[in-house]
Amino acid sequence: MLAATLLLSGCSAPAHQYIAANGDGMYxxxxxxxxxxxxxxxxKAQQGWTDDAGNVFRQTVxxxxxxxxxxxDADRAFAARPASAPVVFAYVRDLVGVEQQGIGKDVKAAxxxxxxxxxxxxxxxxxxQTWTRSGFTGIHQTGTYVSGGAMQTTxxxxxxxxxxxxxxxxAMRCSESCYSAYGRDINAVFESLTFKEPRG
Amino acid sequence: MANDIGSSAFTSRIRDxxxxxxxxxxxxxxxxxxxxxxILYALVxxxxxxxxxxxPAGDALYNTTFTAPGVFLSLLIVFELVRQMHFxxxxxxxxxxxxxxxxxxxxxxxxxxIRPWTRFRIARFVRWAVILYVAAAITGGFIGTSPIEAVxxxxxxxxxxxxxxxxxxxxxxxxxxxxxxxFWFLSRGGIDVYMPDDVRTRFTDVWGQDRxxxxxKENILFLENPEAIEDHGGYVPGGILLWGPPxxxxxxxxxxxxxxxxxxxxxxxxxAFVNMFFGIGVxxxxxxxxxxxxxxxxxxxxxxxxDEADTLGSRGGQVSQMxxxxxxxxxISSQLGCNGAFFVSETARAALAEEQRQVVxxxxxxxxxxxxxxxxxxxxxxxxxxxxxxxxxVVRRVLGIRxxxxxxxxxxxxxxxxxxxxxxxxxxxxxxxxxxxxxxxxTKDGRxxxxxxxxxxxxxxxxxxxxxxxxxxxxYATGASIKDTVNEALVIAIRDGRDTVTYGxxxxxxxxKQHGLPDGGAYxxxxxxxxxxxxxxxxxxxxxxxxTSIIDVATIERRGDVGGFVSPIPVEDRFVQWRSExxxxxxxxxxxxxxxxMFYEGDHTQGVGGDMAQATALLTRSLLSHAMGSNLxxxxxxxxxxSGLMPNGIxxxxxxxxxxxxxxxxxxxxxxxxxxxxxxxxxxxxxVLAVTHALEVHSTISGDDVAAxxxxxxxxxxxxxxxxxxxxxRRLEDYHAAAVEAHRVRHERPPRLPELxxxxxxxxxxx
Numbered sequence: 016m017l018a019a020t021l022l023l024s025g026c027s028a029p030a031h032q033y034i035a036a037n038g039d040g041m042y043x044x045x046x047x048x049x050x051x052x053x054x055x056x057x058x059k060a061q062q063g064w065t066d067d068a069g070n071v072f073r074q075t076v077x078x079x080x081x082x083x084x085x086x087x088d089a090d091r092a093f094a095a096r097p098a099s100a101p102v103v104f105a106y107v108r109d110l111v112g113v114e115q116q117g118i119g120k121d122v123k124a125a126x127x128x129x130x131x132x133x134x135x136x137x138x139x140x141x142x143x144q145t146w147t148r149s150g151f152t153g154i155h156q157t158g159t160y161v162s163g164g165a166m167q168t169t170x171x172x173x174x175x176x177x178x179x180x181x182x183x184x185x186a187m188r189c190s191e192s193c194y195s196a197y198g199r200d201i202n203a204v205f206e207s208l209t210f211k212e213p214r215g
Numbered sequence: 216m217a218n219d220i221g222s223s224a225f226t227s228r229i230r231d232x233x234x235x236x237x238x239x240x241x242x243x244x245x246x247x248x249x250x251x252x253x254i255l256y257a258l259v260x261x262x263x264x265x266x267x268x269x270x271p272a273g274d275a276l277y278n279t280t281f282t283a284p285g286v287f288l289s290l291l292i293v294f295e296l297v298r299q300m301h302f303x304x305x306x307x308x309x310x311x312x313x314x315x316x317x318x319x320x321x322x323x324x325x326x327x328x329i330r331p332w333t334r335f336r337i338a339r340f341v342r343w344a345v346i347l348y349v350a351a352a353i354t355g356g357f358i359g360t361s362p363i364e365a366v367x368x369x370x371x372x373x374x375x376x377x378x379x380x381x382x383x384x385x386x387x388x389x390x391x392x393x394x395x396x397x398f399w400f401l402s403r404g405g406i407d408v409y410m411p412d413d414v415r416t417r418f419t420d421v422w423g424q425d426r427x428x429x430x431x432k433e434n435i436l437f438l439e440n441p442e443a444i445e446d447h448g449g450y451v452p453g454g455i456l457l458w459g460p461p462x463x464x465x466x467x468x469x470x471x472x473x474x475x476x477x478x479x480x481x482x483x484x485x486x487a488f489v490n491m492f493f494g495i496g497v498x499x500x501x502x503x504x505x506x507x508x509x510x511x512x513x514x515x516x517x518x519x520x521x522d523e524a525d526t527l528g529s530r531g532g533q534v535s536q537m538x539x540x541x542x543x544x545x546x547i548s549s550q551l552g553c554n555g556a557f558f559v560s561e562t563a564r565a566a567l568a569e570e571q572r573q574v575v576x577x578x579x580x581x582x583x584x585x586x587x588x589x590x591x592x593x594x595x596x597x598x599x600x601x602x603x604x605x606x607x608x609v610v611r612r613v614l615g616i617r618x619x620x621x622x623x624x625x626x627x628x629x630x631x632x633x634x635x636x637x638x639x640x641x642x643x644x645x646x647x648x649x650x651x652x653x654x655x656x657x658t659k660d661g662r663x664x665x666x667x668x669x670x671x672x673x674x675x676x677x678x679x680x681x682x683x684x685x686x687x688x689x690x691y692a693t694g695a696s697i698k699d700t701v702n703e704a705l706v707i708a709i710r711d712g713r714d715t716v717t718y719g720x721x722x723x724x725x726x727x728k729q730h731g732l733p734d735g736g737a738y739x740x741x742x743x744x745x746x747x748x749x750x751x752x753x754x755x756x757x758x759x760x761x762x763t764s765i766i767d768v769a770t771i772e773r774r775g776d777v778g779g780f781v782s783p784i785p786v787e788d789r790f791v792q793w794r795s796e797x798x799x800x801x802x803x804x805x806x807x808x809x810x811x812x813m814f815y816e817g818d819h820t821q822g823v824g825g826d827m828a829q830a831t832a833l834l835t836r837s838l839l840s841h842a843m844g845s846n847l848x849x850x851x852x853x854x855x856x857x858s859g860l861m862p863n864g865i866x867x868x869x870x871x872x873x874x875x876x877x878x879x880x881x882x883x884x885x886x887x888x889x890x891x892x893x894x895x896x897x898x899x900x901x902x903v904l905a906v907t908h909a910l911e912v913h914s915t916i917s918g919d920d921v922a923a924x925x926x927x928x929x930x931x932x933x934x935x936x937x938x939x940x941x942x943x944x945r946r947l948e949d950y951h952a953a954a955v956e957a958h959r960v961r962h963e964r965p966p967r968l969p970e971l972x973x974x975x976x977x978x979x980x981x982x
Contacts, residue, residue, distance in 0.1 A: 033274065054359075211268065
């Protein structure tokens, strides 16, 4: 049976690992070699987010995870200076009432500064495009700017479901040079990114 | 085929131990488990695909195989394939089959060498380990940790979920406690505990039952000093049953026990075990004995009394076969005399028992115990010594320490009933109710003492002789009835404006209690005379002939359908009757017909019908059942039917007709006795007329007064001296003649009743 299974699967382990936030409808595929930051570390690191945004995040997050091409810890993943390997940060959180009301018709403007501080960066640093898939509407941003003394590239998809009660964010970040080196993987990852409206 | 029907050569099926290869499996039995595991595997694969829309099928298959369920199922499938391959080889290759068979047999024998208890504990350990692992794996899957981590964090998880768990437990508790509370509430009541000195009755207050009292005192002594018997190897009797007719003092005796004993006394209400719901009785019995055990430990002993024990100790109509045979045996004994059937063979006795079985009516009525109450009582009484208490039974056992045996509970059970036959035999066996005492009617000495004591509480003018006479003429009086009679006599005295009770008051009270209140209606003079004459004939015959009984009272006062009567009292307890005594009884019955015909010139009233029926029945039974006739043939009650007699007094005998020999003998014997009675009354004609006059004057007179009238002396209430006067007797004859004339020619003015001579009349008027 094992032999038959291996035969069917092409005698090799899958090249990707498939991440699913089943309850919230976010799915993507990462290269099989990429590793996940342990959830405990992640939560502990987020305890240090003491500003308002950090407090809101901790209270409303529903699902999250951090992966990287190299093994890193949570503090390094969120450090200002980019890592030398791509770091993926994906999460789903509820939108509080004020946030929902503030979205309005211009989704692009509403999601502009979700992860990348686009408004405060020099013009041209961030490319923002509308992103629409499976009923979800949002933006796809790619920003190249200095952070922690190094040039980094951050690519983010921020999207809202039809009900506009949650925020889905998928972000990839690394130094400018590593972004080029891992370009194909990063493109494949973003290609796999899928959203499905959750039930209930 | 070997087993074809019709084949002459039947071939028996081969035994397992005789096989050379394994028994072939059906194809479905080979593949069913593999099919099952494959289906489960497919379900897991399908789940992987369904939960992740982006995963390709190949990667999903790989992931399914290398996740925990997939690995497990894959191993199962592999194992099953190997197993089936093994079976397939064993079904074909004999050497392979025997090799493995030897291995398994050796393994089995090694396993069986382990003690069964050890095997059980190993299996239990493995079972619980598997259960624990599965629970941990499921919990770990839910909270996203490994099974071991889930076990470690389980207490914390339970604590977190405690508010919800406690809510559920609380709701369950509320649902259960409602029933518990209802049953607890219903199981209370009906049981009263009296401490020493709460009851003032003493043994000296119980009269007329000295014999039984002595035995009860003995039981009390054993309860208070058990070492007196236990040191000699015996045991303290645990139960006493007092049985007997109502009012003989059973409950009073129990009350005296309560007053005398230095131990707590628990009285159980008869109605306590009549319950609305099934099972309440059981709870009450258990609660009762729990209380008894506590009291016995605290006070060194306790007495519990069940009054009207038949309400609890009976299985209703379900009298056991054993009991029926016992009753039948008693019936046989009673039918055949004092030796019963013990001198005949076993076969004959069995045949007689079978014949009697239909006659004996099992104990009907009484209590019923279909809800387990009796069974619970039997269990509690059985004295099974078992360790009690949760700490003692469970905790000590868990720690490997043998539970402590309970101490000796000194509980004396007393029961009282007037229906002992309805009690379950299991209740009456030694070990439960060890002693059974009949509390019968008091003896004459007992009645005498009772009268003296009750009369001692009031003002009275009775002499010792009169009190003794009272005791003698009250053969079936109980303590309760004597107390009631004395009280009624006091009421009569108070009604008459007196505070001193006389002998006459007591006699009247006794008559009232025994025979009831007369209707108060008056006879017309003609009828009064005939009724008085009728009863006087009975009285004179009884006075002149009876040796075993005396007259209690003679009356002509109407009570319902009864116009008058003469009631006898046996002077001693007898169990057998002689033929001559039977004849005397018959003559006493015949006296009314003889007397009426004699005194009314051949005429007589309908009132003799009952007497004649009784006389005929008595004579017939004596001829049929007691060989008191010319025949030796004797018939028992079974052959005579349920009662032996038809309602009109004519005996029904199977195979014999009324016109037959028996009927002729009955007629002949009656005629003979009639003649003898006629001679007697003719000889004592004056006595009949004297007693008739006394009855017409007083309406009711006691037996002593009947004797005084006949003997011509002063009686307790009636002065009979006038009746000794020849001149007065002549007047009585003239009066009677006038009465007969009035009867014959239907005069409108019947004769006047002669008045007693002046002195006696004054005494009569003044009473």
